[in-house]
Amino acid sequence: MSLLLNRNTFGDPSNEGNTLSRTDAENLFHEWVLNPRLQLHMKQVAHLMKSWAAEKEQLDETNQWKWEMAGLLHDADWDQWPELHCKKIIEELEQRKIDPGIIHAIASHGPNHFGVEPETRMDKMLFAFDELSGLIHAYSLMRPGGYDGMELKGVKKRLKEKSFAANVSRDEINDACSRAGVSLDELVNFIISKQGEVN
């Protein structure tokens, strides 16, 4: 099954600045995503994106919401239409005349699957957070205190154990960090500090 998108431009430049309202984004999220584990993953990535946009990129609230919205909806079609993953949510957001930058971030969140390269800061951070967030969440579930007291070195140990969260590609994580120009340590520490806030 190929998920290649076979195109590189998304949305219409004249729609720049258009976002969904929070209510509309949440309605779409709840209509399309029924699996609670996937919902949690998407909410975690949304929170990481918003927090990074605010704290590391110093973006204003309008732009923070763009980052958050990309995180919140990046896997929206995975639950019910896995064979149309990425294509369906992109087409939906194009129909709703959403900012092309948000659509491009979603389209490039898995360059090895969708064939679209992450270009902007938002694209690169979504790609970087996606897989690493899942591995760190899996680690939190096996710790008695969850995220409390979690340390960088514990996460790095799990990353070295090939059998732990074996479906998470270590090569992809390293690739994503180098594309984003962020060290693995910084990214892991950031996720540890933020992800436990989402439930």
Ligand SMILES: [Fe+2]
């Ligand atoms: Fe994801």
